Amino acid sequence: MSRQEFGPSTLSRSELLAIFDSDPRRAEEKYIALYHSLTRYFEWNRKSDPQDMAQEVLKRGFSKLQEGQKITAENPAAYFFGIARNVVREGWKARQHEQLVDVDILKPPSSFYNLDPAEQRVFLSECLGKLPNEEFEMLMAYVRGEGEAWSRKVGLQPGALRLRVHRIRRRLEELASTRASGSGRKES
DSSP states (O other): OOGGGGSSOOOOHHHHHTTTOSSHHHHHHHHHHHHHHHHHHHHHTTOSOHHHHHHHHHHHHHHHHHTTOOOOSSSHHHHHHHHHHHHHHHHHHHHHHHHHHHHHHTSOOOOGGGOOHHHHHHHHHHHHHTSOHHHHHHHHHHHTTOHHHHHHHHTOOHHHHHHHHHHHHHHHHHHHHHHHHHHHHHHO
16 A cells, blocks of 8 residues: 555655745745744734744644645745734634623622612611620721731730630621521512
8 A cells, every 4th residue: 555545645744844935944944934023923813822922923834834735935934924813813803703702800899698789888887886885896906917016905815816706797797697688578
């Protein structure tokens, strides 16, 4: 069986580089120069990964050559720059799609219990208003970063302060969830 019975013949590296020049050394230099030119082309088009895109162009071009396509341009670099323009266009399409996805991501997160920010502040004030004065002062000192000084003033250990703040936070969460579920029942 011959190689052609298995499909198109595979060109060697030197045969692929021969499209640039018949001298192997000059062909490799032209190949490297083309790679750098493609990289600059993608940098000028403000692509974030110009080296990867240049490699993609070269891979696509050499794959087409492996499949038997012939370069009709006088300068082989023009053939590869044609592919590069297509890659940039594909990137623009992808970028437009990404922008649509990003717009969805940038939407503000859903509000707390479907309340707008002003209603959230009122709701928080109501919940905090239900705390005894000492607990409210402790919580505010802790939130401001003055918990250690406050605990020394009242004679509490730092661990005890953290435990009490944790318990207060839990009670506030329970109060908020029962209040929100209670208001949800009124709307139904």
